[in-house]
Amino acid sequence: MTIAIHPLESALRPAPDPFAFGDLAAVKFPYADAVVVTYAPGQEVVGEGDPTENYYLVVRGVFRAVKVTRDGRRQIFAFYMPGDMCGLEPEDTHGLTIEAVNAGAIAALTRQACRARMARDPQFNAAIFDNVTRALTHAVDHMTMVGRSSAEERLAWFLSMLSARSPGRRSASIELTMQRQDIADYLGLTIETVSRTFTHLKAQGLIALPTTRRIDILRPDLLARLASADRDAPICDYRAVC
Amino acid sequence: MTIAIHPLESALRPAPDPFAFGDLAAVKFPYADAVVVTYAPGQEVVGEGDPTENYYLVVRGVFRAVKVTRDGRRQIFAFYMPGDMCGLEPEDTHGLTIEAVNAGAIAALTRQACRARMARDPQFNAAIFDNVTRALTHAVDHMTMVGRSSAEERLAWFLSMLSARSPGRRSASIELTMQRQDIADYLGLTIETVSRTFTHLKAQGLIALPTTRRIDILRPDLLARLASADRDAPICDYRAVC
């Protein structure tokens, strides 16, 4: 299976800076060995069943890791943004499909070259290792949301996360690069429920939707409270505080 | 967060032998540096918020990685069996709690010692790396079940997985070492739904329950079909074939 390396960082716990493109450059990701390929929206990087020949580093755009069951149900495991690694799988063939959400570019490094470098460059190895464990950390949060939260909480979590990761972190306005179906498949919901929940959050005054792809976060405090899966948390009005 | 290394292996795809205790011994897991500690049922190995001082290797018994939200909702990320590693987290403090399901023993290796060994022993490093990516692979399957499957499918998947991992693999009879609440929290269900689904599977003749903790798998073929999230798959009667 394709492995999700450092997916979206949770916005809910104070985390050190995500392992970003600059960090990878800092440990001298061997671009000399890597081939950068551009992709059109929806285009497939690797498909389920393809041999695991390369590891990938997102250079530009957003990519998604998708698992589709034979009867067509779809689960998105992660969205990858520039600086994120993906494609690290233990098996000989991929179990996940990696696709471009929008136009983007990915650097491919052969598995062999990556492993060789890991063996001789402890710093590089540590960075990769950190990346993988971070992906696992995120999978835990993701799974807890999917397994134990309401639609409203899942979407609040997703938006808080996007906000924390978007350029100019904690931005009040975020751009949804993916469409509703992708959000639904990421959160384990249907597209209708996602749409209704957006409407509901808007009606509550937590967000505004200038366009369908643009979200203004009006009440990050309440959104974060929803996202933290803490129904007992006090409601603190950030307007009163700030 | 505590990181789940090599949790239960999916029974659904033909996978190479799980990374077992023997393999770790083969790469000379430095027992000299490790401290083995025994735990009583329910006892905590590390709790959320504890500093991430050690990596762990299960020696005996079954352990669970639990995440609990502040308002008490519980999600089990993985069950660890002998040979499984856990506790590999990128952050300074654990985000997951690791507890003993039953009486068991775990070897603790300091983070520092493990990283040091990874840096100087490529074989050891590759084994750990393989372990982590395998955990991610499993998380993908797990998340797909939790996000996209019915209660019946989730339980069928869980039982198929246990069957594949139990001593004498693909055994027709498996021992449930954990109680219903743990199964429910692993699958993102309630204890009542798990109980009802057991009853339902029994009524369909797929399983038998000699005791509440013992499951006889009568129709592994049908169970696997349910588990594969493939509602369109043909029903093949293994009794007719074998």
Place this chain on the structure above:
DNA sequence: CGCCCTGTTGACCGCTCTCAAGCGGCGTGG
């Protein structure tokens, strides 16, 4: 024997899914 803990069963409710219609933006072509 009686308590406690775990698991089962039942009745009911509500969240989310399903199915279906409608809406709005955008690109294309007349």
Place this chain on the structure above:
DNA sequence: CCACGCCGCTTGAGAGCGGTCAACAGGGCG
């Protein structure tokens, strides 16, 4: 420039699965 169609999104009505609350059963152990 407008008409049309397509696609993504929203909204509505109804159904069903699983959650919630509650009672009960059974086994282990003091």
